[in-house]
Amino acid sequence: MNFENKKATRQSYGEALVELGKINKNVVVLDADLAGATKTNMFLKEFPDRFFDIGIAEQNMIATAAGLSTCGKIPFASTFAVFATGRVYDQIRNSICYPNLNVKICATHCGITVGEDGATHQMLEDINLMRGLPNMTVISPADDTEAKWAVKKAAEINGPVYIRFGRASTPIIYDENTNFELGKGIQFGEGTSATIFATGIMLAKALKAKEELEKENINIRVIDIHTIKPIDKEIIIKCAKETDKLISIEEHSIIGGLGTAISEVLTDSFPKKLIRLGMKDCFGKSGNAEELLKYFELTSEKIIETVKENI
Amino acid sequence: MSEFLKIQNLQKIAKDVRKDIVEMLYSAQSGHPGGSLSITDILTTLYFYEMNINVNNPKDENRDRLILSKGHCSPALYSCLAEKGFFPKEDLKTFRKINSYLQGHPDMKKIPGVDMTSGSLGQGLSVANGIAIAGKLDDKSYRVYCIMGDGEIEEGQIWEAAMTSSKYKLDNLCAIVDNNNLQIDGKIEDVMSPYPINKKFESFGFNVIEIDGHNFEEIINAFEDAKKVKEKPTVIIAKTVKGKGVSYMENQVGWHGKAPNEEEYKLALEELK
Numbered sequence: 128m129n130f131e132n133k134k135a136t137r138q139s140y141g142e143a144l145v146e147l148g149k150i151n152k153n154v155v156v157l158d159a160d161l162a163g164a165t166k167t168n169m170f171l172k173e174f175p176d177r178f179f180d181i182g183i184a185e186q187n188m189i190a191t192a193a194g195l196s197t198c199g200k201i202p203f204a205s206t207f208a209v210f211a212t213g214r215v216y217d218q219i220r221n222s223i224c225y226p227n228l229n230v231k232i233c234a235t236h237c238g239i240t241v242g243e244d245g246a247t248h249q250m251l252e253d254i255n256l257m258r259g260l261p262n263m264t265v266i267s268p269a270d271d272t273e274a275k276w277a278v279k280k281a282a283e284i285n286g287p288v289y290i291r292f293g294r295a296s297t298p299i300i301y302d303e304n305t306n307f308e309l310g311k312g313i314q315f316g317e318g319t320s321a322t323i324f325a326t327g328i329m330l331a332k333a334l335k336a337k338e339e340l341e342k343e344n345i346n347i348r349v350i351d352i353h354t355i356k357p358i359d360k361e362i363i364i365k366c367a368k369e370t371d372k373l374i375s376i377e378e379h380s381i382i383g384g385l386g387t388a389i390s391e392v393l394t395d396s397f398p399k400k401l402i403r404l405g406m407k408d409c410f411g412k413s414g415n416a417e418e419l420l421k422y423f424e425l426t427s428e429k430i431i432e433t434v435k436e437n438i
Numbered sequence: 439m440s441e442f443l444k445i446q447n448l449q450k451i452a453k454d455v456r457k458d459i460v461e462m463l464y465s466a467q468s469g470h471p472g473g474s475l476s477i478t479d480i481l482t483t484l485y486f487y488e489m490n491i492n493v494n495n496p497k498d499e500n501r502d503r504l505i506l507s508k509g510h511c512s513p514a515l516y517s518c519l520a521e522k523g524f525f526p527k528e529d530l531k532t533f534r535k536i537n538s539y540l541q542g543h544p545d546m547k548k549i550p551g552v553d554m555t556s557g558s559l560g561q562g563l564s565v566a567n568g569i570a571i572a573g574k575l576d577d578k579s580y581r582v583y584c585i586m587g588d589g590e591i592e593e594g595q596i597w598e599a600a601m602t603s604s605k606y607k608l609d610n611l612c613a614i615v616d617n618n619n620l621q622i623d624g625k626i627e628d629v630m631s632p633y634p635i636n637k638k639f640e641s642f643g644f645n646v647i648e649i650d651g652h653n654f655e656e657i658i659n660a661f662e663d664a665k666k667v668k669e670k671p672t673v674i675i676a677k678t679v680k681g682k683g684v685s686y687m688e689n690q691v692g693w694h695g696k697a698p699n700e701e702e703y704k705l706a707l708e709e710l711k
Contacts, residue, residue, distance in 0.1 A: 155575070179571065179606075187598035190561040194568020197546075197554060198499070198576070202568075217558055218595075222565060226546050226555040 133296040136274040137235040141166025143278035157204040165205040165235045185210045189218040196228040208234035208250035224260040231281045237291040238378035240416040249411035255383025257289040264288045265356040269330035272301035295416040297328040312359040318346030321372035326385045329376045336430035363392045373401045381405040445654045452482040456683045458517035464703040466534035472693040474514040476618040476678040483657045485518040493523045496550045503553040507562020508587040509543040524551035560593025570608040585614045589621030591632045603671040604643030612664045613673040618680035639673045651676025
């Protein structure tokens with residue numbers, strides 16, 4: 128696989144929004160003074176009448192989006208993940224999820240790859256917060272193609288959707304003809320030594336690890352869990368039955384994220400040990416994205432090491 | 439109908455709404471009488487005089503909208519909706535009970551005629567802005583009303599929303615502050631004063647109208663005057679009495695969220711005869 132062709136999923140988001148705006152007049156976009164960083168400014172440029180900069184007032188942005196949605200609009204509300212979820216949790220809970228309103232919360236700058244801004248801006252608990260809300264769909268795309276699919280899909284779902292996008296560029300894995308399905312994981316390989324469940328930019332790391340391990344005749348499989356909720360129970364149980372070792376990796380806290388979601392499925396249906404890689408109940412810190420991924424062991428090397436342990 | 443008869447009619451309906459509130463609270467043995475009674479005359483005027491709504495089509499896209507941002511005053515809203523015919527009046531007795539659609543706080547998915555779910559204070563004005571913006575985008579002539587408590591405007595989000603109403607020149611929005619001067623922990627100026635409310639909204643770019651929130655003529659005129667102002671939102675600051683209409687509840691902070699016992703219930707109904 129070619130890991131050199133890269134794009135940040137926030138860029139994909141901006142591009143997808145413009146395409147969506149062309150085909151659906153009901154799509155409106157709200158931002159909280161971060162349009163340049165979240166890439167919603169691309170939509171602003173094309174459709175200024177349907178773009179609303181609410182200023183540095185995220186709670187207000189979320190509830191305004193709720194109001195717009197009651198009139199048939201499909202609002203996409205964006206800011207950094209830390210503000211788009213934690214800061215506005217009550218607005219999302221009470222004004223969007225409880226009335227099951229058609230609002231899309233598209234957060235950029237998730238995880239530690241935010242980089243130099245440090246811990247206050249590195250959201251590591253958003254999947255946990257959003258996953259716990261009834262009516263919410265949670266998507267964590269891995270690359271450009273998947274991110275664009277997620278935006279299009281979100282507009283088709285009648286109800287709240289949370290999508291997390293990243294700041295840093297990440298390898299483009301899928302070609303544009305890929306057939307994505309909401310709530311259906313995507314399997315790479317048939318190896319039985321281990322299953323790596325990955326989400327977001329960790330998918331590329333997992334695929335790299337898979338290639339390296341193959342050179343040593345260790346055959347594993349990788350599952351891209353792009354939809355965290357509803358989670359693909361079927362593929363999790365299938366892999367638990369077919370492979371020796373289960374590992375999950377996410378650019379998110381190991382509490383409440385992908386690993387937890389998989390553990391819940393295993394506990395309910397096929398009890399088996401899962402090794403959860405991710406942020407270990409800690410905050411991030413300043414540094415460049417690649418350095419941070421190494422520091423917090425969110426790397427192909429760590430996956431390889433974990434697979435090899437106890438094999 | 440002459441102005442005099444119209445007002446007499448509203449007075450009569452408001453009395454029925456107050457009776458319903460007392461009945462609901464007594465039946466549920468919980469709920470919020472004080473604020474429900476202070477907004478009764480305003481809500482009655484909105485539902486039986488001012489707002490363009492269609493009982494046969496509660497989701498009519500051209501209807502006027504009401505956001506009860508102070509959602510705990512749901513008894514007053516439910517009574518108006520039932521009196522209007524959105525659902526049977528006898529269902530009011532099921533308020534707050536298991537298996538009832540009449541939830542403790544307004545639920546737009548369960549209750550016909552409720553335009554927005556509310557309960558967590560401070561969010562309604564933002565929602566109303568969203569609806570008003572959508573109205574402008576779609577070139578609709580509907581108006582959006584949003585009732586907030588005077589304690590509620592201690593929430594910072596209200597002021598974020600106030601900036602937004604102004605920025606987008608939402609002259610189709612009419613906010614109302616139920617200024618009964620009391621919140622759970624005491625007088626609003628003792629707990630966390632939002633005064634001067636008029637100057638605050640004025641400096642946020644609102645057209646400010648101050649009225650007696652129990653005088654129907656003033657309420658009607660305020661809604662009329664609000665419509666005449668273009669390019670800016672209006673806020674009506676309504677001086678009200680918490681617990682209005684039930685003597686022992688009036689201006690008593692203890693009646694914010696408490697149900698009457700049998701004796702108090704009978705006394706209230708006697709007074710509302």
